[in-house]
Amino acid sequence: MIRIRRAHVLAAALAVALCVPAAGISSGNGLPTSIGKGEGQLNLVAWEGYTQPQWVTPFTKATGCKVNAKYAGSSDEMVTLMRQGGGSQYDMVSASGDASLRLIYGKDVQPINVNLIPDYKNFIPALKSPPHNTIKGVHYGLSLQWGPNTLLYNTQKVKPAPTSWSVIYSKKYKGKVTVPDNPIQIADAALYLSKTKTSLGITDPYELDQTQFNAAIALLKAQKPLIKKYWGLASDEIDLFKNGDAVVGAAWPYQTNTLIAAKVPVKDLIPKEGATGWADTWMLSSHAKHPNCAYMWMKWVSTPKVQAEQALFFGETPANTKACAVMNKLSPGSAAQYHCGASAAYFNSIKFWKTPIADCGNGKKDCMDYTQWQQAWTQLKG
Amino acid sequence: MAASLDPAEGLTARPGRPLRAARLRLSGFFWRHRWAKGLLLLAPPLLAFGLVYLSSLVALFISAFWTVNPFTTDIEHIWNLGNFRTLIDSSAYRTIALRTIGIASAVTLTDAVLAFPFAYFMARVASARGRTFLFVAVLLPLWSSYLVRVYIWRLILDQDGVLNWMLNKLGLPDQHLAYTNYAVWLIFSYVWLPFMILPVYGALERIPHSFIEASRDLGAGGFATFRRVVLPLALPGVIAGSIFTFSLTLGDYVTPLLAGGASSQFIGNVVYSSVGISNDVPFAAAFATVPLLVMALYLTIARRLGAFEAM
Numbered sequence: 001m002i003r004i005r006r007a008h009v010l011a012a013a014l015a016v017a018l019c020v021p022a023a024g025i026s027s028g029n030g031l032p033t034s035i036g037k038g039e040g041q042l043n044l045v046a047w048e049g050y051t052q053p054q055w056v057t058p059f060t061k062a063t064g065c066k067v068n069a070k071y072a073g074s075s076d077e078m079v080t081l082m083r084q085g086g087g088s089q090y091d092m093v094s095a096s097g098d099a100s101l102r103l104i105y106g107k108d109v110q111p112i113n114v115n116l117i118p119d120y121k122n123f124i125p126a127l128k129s130p131p132h133n134t135i136k137g138v139h140y141g142l143s144l145q146w147g148p149n150t151l152l153y154n155t156q157k158v159k160p161a162p163t164s165w166s167v168i169y170s171k172k173y174k175g176k177v178t179v180p181d182n183p184i185q186i187a188d189a190a191l192y193l194s195k196t197k198t199s200l201g202i203t204d205p206y207e208l209d210q211t212q213f214n215a216a217i218a219l220l221k222a223q224k225p226l227i228k229k230y231w232g233l234a235s236d237e238i239d240l241f242k243n244g245d246a247v248v249g250a251a252w253p254y255q256t257n258t259l260i261a262a263k264v265p266v267k268d269l270i271p272k273e274g275a276t277g278w279a280d281t282w283m284l285s286s287h288a289k290h291p292n293c294a295y296m297w298m299k300w301v302s303t304p305k306v307q308a309e310q311a312l313f314f315g316e317t318p319a320n321t322k323a324c325a326v327m328n329k330l331s332p333g334s335a336a337q338y339h340c341g342a343s344a345a346y347f348n349s350i351k352f353w354k355t356p357i358a359d360c361g362n363g364k365k366d367c368m369d370y371t372q373w374q375q376a377w378t379q380l381k382g
Numbered sequence: 383m384a385a386s387l388d389p390a391e392g393l394t395a396r397p398g399r400p401l402r403a404a405r406l407r408l409s410g411f412f413w414r415h416r417w418a419k420g421l422l423l424l425a426p427p428l429l430a431f432g433l434v435y436l437s438s439l440v441a442l443f444i445s446a447f448w449t450v451n452p453f454t455t456d457i458e459h460i461w462n463l464g465n466f467r468t469l470i471d472s473s474a475y476r477t478i479a480l481r482t483i484g485i486a487s488a489v490t491l492t493d494a495v496l497a498f499p500f501a502y503f504m505a506r507v508a509s510a511r512g513r514t515f516l517f518v519a520v521l522l523p524l525w526s527s528y529l530v531r532v533y534i535w536r537l538i539l540d541q542d543g544v545l546n547w548m549l550n551k552l553g554l555p556d557q558h559l560a561y562t563n564y565a566v567w568l569i570f571s572y573v574w575l576p577f578m579i580l581p582v583y584g585a586l587e588r589i590p591h592s593f594i595e596a597s598r599d600l601g602a603g604g605f606a607t608f609r610r611v612v613l614p615l616a617l618p619g620v621i622a623g624s625i626f627t628f629s630l631t632l633g634d635y636v637t638p639l640l641a642g643g644a645s646s647q648f649i650g651n652v653v654y655s656s657v658g659i660s661n662d663v664p665f666a667a668a669f670a671t672v673p674l675l676v677m678a679l680y681l682t683i684a685r686r687l688g689a690f691e692a693m
Contacts, residue, residue: 080661175558227644229561244541245560374660381647382474 147316207360253315465668585619
């Protein structure tokens with residue numbers, strides 16, 4: 001008897017599992033044309049600070065989609081999480097530019113219909129079809145926020161106030177420096193070298209030939225004895241600054257905001273050499289189990305209010321130009337501070353994260369690809 | 383009790399007779415064939431051991447000879463020795479393996495030195511009540527999460543932490559142990575200490591008092607008695623404890639991750655990041671065979687020294 005009942009339950013569950021996506025999203029040319037009923041759940045891989053109760057709780061209340069978020073410390077980890085277990089464990093990922101193409105070409109994410117997102121038309125032009133999430137006019141995700149990687153320092157311990165990245169490569173703060181534990185950090189070294197050692201001829205910090213790459217690695221090797229710790233999660237760096245173990249380091253504005261809220265005397269800046277940065281995209285897994293909730297989430301996080309809230313919480317710039325006014329209302333002057341609705345010139349001055357590949361456009365395919373970046377980083381950390 | 387008052391109970395017991403005979407025959411069989419009894423007792427755990435533990439070890443070892451597509455990170459089932467070649471050729475992995483083994487040895491030595499007098503006091507000096515108290519003191523830290531204890535050490539060692547605060551109050555300069563390999567060594571020595579104290583205590587407690595009296599009667603001094611009677615008899619206990627402290631340190635990755643500095647990667651950290659960040663399971667498997675070999679060697683030596691008799 002028990003066995004029969006169990007079989008019934010299984011059959012019913014299977015039927016529901018098969019029917020729900022079909023019933024929810026009506027498709028034409030593979031893309032959904034409307035958003036169906038929510039599945040009650042949404043599993044996200046996100047950067048720390050991207051799923052705050054401030055905007056997640058009202059979302060759950062409005063849609064009934066319970067949000068489960070897993071924080072990842074690097075783009076590599078995000079890619080791995082989206083691929084583990086057949087790729088159906090998580091519905092969406094807040095991928096940066098150095099992960100998004102890997103996910104698209106690895107067929108881990110699926111195209112989305114941006115017409116279902118009313119706020120899409122209000123995005124800054126540069127983020128409507130950026131090359132890191134749109135291939136041949138097909139949108140593989142919705143742009144979210146962007147911003148620069150900053151130089152963070154303790155205002156009482158670091159004097160005079162730094163203006164250059166040289167402060168994290170100089171012996172003055174030996175044993176008090178912290179940088180991200182992430183191969184993409186090689187680009188930060190390359191960016192610094194592109195301004196300080198012009199003879200190397202670095203034009204793009206993600207497109208490095210062997211000589212340029214070796215120079216960046218040599219700089220990072222010399223930096224290693226100065227490092228207190230390579231931080232994995234943002235909270236690690238926050239601890240280091242709070243407890244006085246680090247006084248200067250490479251950071252995201254999120255750390256600065258959290259530390260200032262905890263009354264730690266810190267400041268951040270974009271040094272004169274410029275900065276690397278990120279432009280994040282919410283991407284939908286090819287095997288997403290909760291696509292309707294995912295579309296509702298994209299709709300929700302692109303609204304001016306949530307865009308502004310997230311921008312202020314994390315310290316980044318919203319993709320939606322309508323969010324600028326809301327930002328100023330929540331925190332006067334913040335829209336200008338974060339370059340909300342920025343000009344193309346400012347946007348292009350930031351070297352956004354992208355996956356290094358062998359083919360860097362000169363037809364010679366002699367650039368170092370990301371596998372080599374990863375290996376070099378592991379060797380460096382030793 | 384209520385059931386035995388039921389008159390039906392007596393009736394159902396009678397058809398049970400042949401059942402009882404069968405049971406007797408069975409027990410007779412097991413009495414005549416001792417091996418069968420042993421087999422029956424051991425079969426379930428052995429089966430679980432073989433299926434779950436050994437087969438996963440074999441699977442691990444096999445996957446070490448596969449490779450990963452760098453772009454899609456799918457496992458490609460092409461037999462090759464590339465992972466092992468990387469391990470041997472790259473100085474970084476050699477350094478990491480040596481660091482792991484080195485710190486594991488240092489932790490083992492530290493714990494042996496710290497645990498011996500403590501266990502000696504517990505076994506031979508303390509009163510019965512004092513012994514109970516010391517037992518509780520040794521085991522109490524094990525009740526709290528390992529993670530909590532590592533974080534507490536971080537709070538102690540931090541630049542603005544408890545230790546520096548105390549040092550400053552005493553007019554001493556700051557220590558800079560936080561996020562170094564010394565911190566890793568210190569924390570490991572602390573968290574694994576109970577695993578050394580208990581086997582050493584067991585070995586010391588088993589030394590008959592008459593041996594020591596005999597040694598004194600034959601004219602040996604306190605030190606000679608310790609060196610020639612107590613130490614050799616307690617050594618298997620120390621070796622047994624060292625298996626715990628050594629293998630636990632060898633396989634750990636949490637303490638180096640949380641309390642280590644810029645050069646504190648352990649084998650476990652590389653395995654963790656190979657699986658969790660670059661999705662390279664074959665390479666992780668290849669590196670994981672290193673502690674396996676080290677432990678096999680260690681256990682062989684420990685067996686020679688009689689550690690298994692003390693466990």
